[in-house]
Amino acid sequence: xxNLAKFILGIFITLGIAWLAFVVGARSQYGDLQxxxxxLEDDGSVPVDSDLFPIAFSGxxxxxxxxxxxLGCVTCHTQQVRRVEAGYDVDRGWGLRPSAxxxxxxxxxxxxxxxxxxxxxxxxGSRGHTNEWMHQHLYEPQSIDSSSxxxxxxxxxxxxxxxxxxxxxxxxxxxxxxxxxxxxxxRANRLVAYLQxxxxxxxxxxxxxxxxxxxxxxxxxxxxxxxxxxLSSAPTWLQAQIDAGxxxxxxxxxxxxxxxxxxxxxxxxxxxxxxPLAGSDWVLGDKSRLIKISMYGLMGEIExxxxxxxxxxxxxxxxxxxxxxxxxxxxxxxIRNDWGNSASAVSAEEVATVRASLKGRAPMQMxxxxxxxxxxx
Amino acid sequence: MSEESPDQIxxxxxxxVFSFFLSSAGLWLLAAALFAxxxxxxxxxxxxxxxxxxLTYGKIKxxxxxxxVYGWGGNAIFAVSLWILARLSQxxxxxxxxxxxxxxxxxLAITFGLLGILDGHMSGHEMLExxxxxxxxxxxxxxIITFLALVIHRSxxxxxxxxxxWFILSALxxxxxxxxxxxxxxxxxxxxxxxxxxxxxxxxxxxxxxWLTPVALGAAYYLIPAVLGRTIDKYYLAVFGFWCIAALAxxxxxxxxxxxPVPMWIPAIGTVMSIAMVFPIAVASTNFHSTAFLDxxxxxxxxxxxxxxxxxxxxxxxxxxxxxxxxxxVAKITQFTIINEFHFNQRVYGFFSMIIFGAVYFALPRxxxxxxxxxxxxxxxxxxxxxxxxxxxxxLLGGLTHGVLAGQPTLPWSSSVIQSVxxxxxxxxxxxxxxxxxxxxxxxxxxRVIFPxxxxxxxxxxxxxxx
Numbered sequence: 001x002x003n004l005a006k007f008i009l010g011i012f013i014t015l016g017i018a019w020l021a022f023v024v025g026a027r028s029q030y031g032d033l034q035x036x037x038x039x040l041e042d043d044g045s046v047p048v049d050s051d052l053f054p055i056a057f058s059g060x061x062x063x064x065x066x067x068x069x070x071l072g073c074v075t076c077h078t079q080q081v082r083r084v085e086a087g088y089d090v091d092r093g094w095g096l097r098p099s100a101x102x103x104x105x106x107x108x109x110x111x112x113x114x115x116x117x118x119x120x121x122x123x124x125g126s127r128g129h130t131n132e133w134m135h136q137h138l139y140e141p142q143s144i145d146s147s148s149x150x151x152x153x154x155x156x157x158x159x160x161x162x163x164x165x166x167x168x169x170x171x172x173x174x175x176x177x178x179x180x181x182x183x184x185x186x187r188a189n190r191l192v193a194y195l196q197x198x199x200x201x202x203x204x205x206x207x208x209x210x211x212x213x214x215x216x217x218x219x220x221x222x223x224x225x226x227x228x229x230x231l232s233s234a235p236t237w238l239q240a241q242i243d244a245g246x247x248x249x250x251x252x253x254x255x256x257x258x259x260x261x262x263x264x265x266x267x268x269x270x271x272x273x274x275x276p277l278a279g280s281d282w283v284l285g286d287k288s289r290l291i292k293i294s295m296y297g298l299m300g301e302i303e304x305x306x307x308x309x310x311x312x313x314x315x316x317x318x319x320x321x322x323x324x325x326x327x328x329x330x331x332x333x334x335i336r337n338d339w340g341n342s343a344s345a346v347s348a349e350e351v352a353t354v355r356a357s358l359k360g361r362a363p364m365q366m367x368x369x370x371x372x373x374x375x376x377x
Numbered sequence: 378m379s380e381e382s383p384d385q386i387x388x389x390x391x392x393x394v395f396s397f398f399l400s401s402a403g404l405w406l407l408a409a410a411l412f413a414x415x416x417x418x419x420x421x422x423x424x425x426x427x428x429x430x431x432l433t434y435g436k437i438k439x440x441x442x443x444x445x446v447y448g449w450g451g452n453a454i455f456a457v458s459l460w461i462l463a464r465l466s467q468x469x470x471x472x473x474x475x476x477x478x479x480x481x482x483x484x485l486a487i488t489f490g491l492l493g494i495l496d497g498h499m500s501g502h503e504m505l506e507x508x509x510x511x512x513x514x515x516x517x518x519x520x521i522i523t524f525l526a527l528v529i530h531r532s533x534x535x536x537x538x539x540x541x542x543w544f545i546l547s548a549l550x551x552x553x554x555x556x557x558x559x560x561x562x563x564x565x566x567x568x569x570x571x572x573x574x575x576x577x578x579x580x581x582x583x584x585x586x587x588w589l590t591p592v593a594l595g596a597a598y599y600l601i602p603a604v605l606g607r608t609i610d611k612y613y614l615a616v617f618g619f620w621c622i623a624a625l626a627x628x629x630x631x632x633x634x635x636x637x638p639v640p641m642w643i644p645a646i647g648t649v650m651s652i653a654m655v656f657p658i659a660v661a662s663t664n665f666h667s668t669a670f671l672d673x674x675x676x677x678x679x680x681x682x683x684x685x686x687x688x689x690x691x692x693x694x695x696x697x698x699x700x701x702x703x704x705x706x707v708a709k710i711t712q713f714t715i716i717n718e719f720h721f722n723q724r725v726y727g728f729f730s731m732i733i734f735g736a737v738y739f740a741l742p743r744x745x746x747x748x749x750x751x752x753x754x755x756x757x758x759x760x761x762x763x764x765x766x767x768x769x770x771x772x773l774l775g776g777l778t779h780g781v782l783a784g785q786p787t788l789p790w791s792s793s794v795i796q797s798v799x800x801x802x803x804x805x806x807x808x809x810x811x812x813x814x815x816x817x818x819x820x821x822x823x824x825r826v827i828f829p830x831x832x833x834x835x836x837x838x839x840x841x842x843x844x
Contacts, residue, residue, distance in 0.1 A: 001538055001543065001616065002536050002537055002538050004527075004530065004531065007538075007543070007546070007547075008546075008550060010620075010623070011547040011550060011551065011623055012550070012554065014620070014623040014624045014627070015551060015554055015555075015587070015623075015627055017624075018579075018627035018628050019558055019627075021628075021646070022575055022576070022579050022631065022643065023558060023562055023575075023576060023579075026572055026575055026639075026640065026643065027568060027572055029640060030570070030572070030640060031568065031569060031572055032569075033569070033570060069499060069500070069501035070497040070498065070499050071433060071435050071436070071497070071499075072433065072434070072435020072436045072438065072439050072499055072506075073435055074435070074501055075434065075435040075438045075439060076434070076435070078713060080637045080638055082635075082636030082637060082712075083636045085636075086635055086636025086705070086708075086709060086712075087636055087709055087712065087713075087784075088783060088784045088785075088786055091786035092786045092790075093786075098636075098638070099637070099638040100638050101570055101571050101638050101639060101640070102570070103638060104570040104571050104638065105569050105570040107570070109501050110570060110571055110573045110574055111501055112571060112574045112637060112638070113713075114503070114578070114633055114713065114717060115713055115714075115715070115717055116713040116714070116783065117420075117715070117795065117798075118790075118791075119790045119791075141423070142423065142424075145791055145792065147791045147792040147795070147796050148423070148791045148795075149420055149423050149791065149795055149799070149802075150423060151419060151423050151427050151433050151434045151435075152423065152424065152427045153427075153430075153433065154427065154428055155428060155429075155430040173424075174424060
């Protein structure tokens with residue numbers, strides 16, 4: 001104890017052993033977990049053609065995770081469903097199964113949390129809430145649940161007098177329950193995309209859903225309970241539209257859209273040249289802008305998910321600008337529902353309405369991004 | 378000059394450093410008190426200041442913990458550690474300029490760090506929420522201070538070291554090691570998945586067990602014999618207690634992950650080691666309290682010691698409660714509830730801060746040669762004691778309510794579970810007002826002694842000008 005060097009060595013050895021266990025040991029035990037199939041073959045291999053889980057967040061949801069971290073949401077919300085013997089989480093309908101280490105391997109910000117003044121959010125995205133509900137909740141939680149202690153975030157929204165269809169209707173308490181319309185900022189849209197992406201609604205080889213029979217009678221909040229988002233359960237009309245849209249996207253001959261040559265078959269675009277469609281705040285955002293771009297093209301600087309691009313997109317179609325209302329509706333529905341995207345379908349009627357509103361516009365006159373973004377009031 | 382005792386020479390050498398760190402610590406304490414009040418007020422009325430983005434609850438709450446631990450805790454640790462090491466080494470504090478320079482960097486780094494949190498650059502890692510841009514400045518300034526503390530210790534007159542030196546030196550050295558480990562695993566070579574959480578929680582909890590706790594224990598080991606004028610009873614146990622903390626504490630902190638998405642051995646080891654912590658807790662408790670109770674009248678009449686004994690009692694009680702709450706059967710109820718707040722405040726306020734208050738009241742008159750009025754100290758003691766007990770009681774009862782109701786899945790979450798906890802939030806708000814008042818009194822007490830006449834220089838200049 002009297003020799004300083006030996007003393008320092010001693011106190012670092014005691015700390016070092018714990019470090020070896022919790023940092024080095026844990027890292028070597030499960031630091032290289034990879035996504036896998038819901039169940040494996042008998043020999044432990046991943047079955048051919050099976051979907052792999054967890055799924056990576058889209059670009060906009062990743063940005064939403066950063067907003068979530070920056071606003072300190074983790075102070076009150078956990079994102080972990082505990083094992084059944086360790087707590088009430090599954091009984092409360094907060095998850096179909098306990099969370100596993102593998103669920104988090106693709107996340108940049110792992111925000112498990114340690115305090116539940118608010119409910120757990122592990123499966124928020126599979127509770128069937130609409131984006132509008134999420135926005136209302138972010139703007140003013142008390143407009144949905146008057147007993148909530150969650151702080152309102154009006155700074156993420158802009159009050160508008162002349163609402164457009166993408167604005168959110170809220171009945172705000174401080175104004176005496178009056179209805180007002182608010183326009184979500186880019187940040188609010190990112191947050192909602194992230195919250196909708198929070199789901200552990202798949203099984204993993206190491207953890208399966210908690211037995212249904214065991215839960216019976218205890219699962220009360222059925223409307224709040226996770227709903228498995230199964231792609232094959234999409235209505236047939238939607239599936240038909242998506243299939244037809246994909247054909248337009250991939251077709252490079254007369255009557256096609258030839259979209260993939262720039263935006264790529266995986267919807268990721270090319271870094272620095274062509275913006276991505278997967279997880280794009282434009283693609284998942286306002287439909288009328290997408291319709292306008294599909295008819296007239298786009299030129300000049302545009303910011304997608306916070307990254308600026310400057311290029312020319314000729315009016316799509318072969319020959320240019322030749323896509324019909326049906327084709328535009330289908331291809332837009334397709335890009336809004338592939339590569340992890342999930343947004344409402346676009347109908348031919350909506351396209352026709354926009355086309356009618358642009359009657360005076362010269363053919364082939366490309367839009368610019370500022371024209372499409374409503375001026376800030 | 379020849380009449381000065383060696384202690385007085387040492388105290389005089391520490392004067393500027395001690396005053397600087399202590400006055401900064403006081404300002405951070407007030408900042409943390411303000412944040413604490415705002416956060417508590419927001420839990421009683423969610424609309425309170427809700428339009429201010431930089432004052433949203435999640436940010437304020439985190440800013441409070443960081444201002445308290447790094448601002449108040451860090452500066453207080455520097456002040457008290459340097460002075461105690463100098464006293465025990467019978468060596469003067471050297472390099473005051475460098476110490477104060479490093480202290481300025483440290484405080485600037487935390488200021489920018491907190492502004493970064495409020496401006497939306499929070500990292501989301503427990504107790505490392507300040508943006509990573511300020512981490513290098515924190516580490517470098519910290520290392521300068523630690524180096525100069527080691528210089529003092531190296532130049533000690535007596536080869537033999539005693540308990541206060543072990544605890545304080547190891548706390549000073551453990552912090553940069555923990556910091557580097559966390560920095561590496563979170564930023565430089567980021568871990569994947571829940572490894573991030575394991576690491577950041579290990580860092581955040583170890584910060585309290587291996588940084589704040591040993592400094593406070595070391596200060597108690599120094600002050601109790603110094604005030605009472607008698608040796609620590611059963612002192613031969615102290616070495617066992619020290620190595621138990623060194624060996625067990627870094628293992629005992631991860632039981633908070635019970636049931637979570639991490640390998641089961643991680644929380645399990647945490648639970649086992651938490652139970653083993655009864656040994657070092659018992660040792661410290663025996664050392665402090667059997668010594669104090671030999672002369673309880675003197676403990677009561679000396680205000681510095683009254684603060685210290687409140688802290689050591691709080692340490693004993695909180696640590697035993699911590700052991701009980703780490704048992705899986707109990708953790709099932711208390712996990713994720715506001716009992717976490719109970720633990721944090723008990724440890725950093727009821728234990729660490731109270732002992733630091735005692736150390737400051739003991740050291741400051743000796744260093745500056747000016748006495749603090751007894752009534753002012755006594756007022757601080759009673760408001761602090763009352764505030765902290767009220768706060769802890771509210772968090773304890775509120776946390777148990779929270780946990781028991783949450784465990785009944787038929788009760789809706791916010792309209793039933795959280796509504797039942799809300800009255801306790803109101804009590805914590807009142808307690809934070811009392812504590813803020815008490816801390817204000819402390820800062821006034823300290824500043825009046827450090828700067829007895831803040832305008833003296835202006836007046837003397839005027840006189841010269843008129844003459």
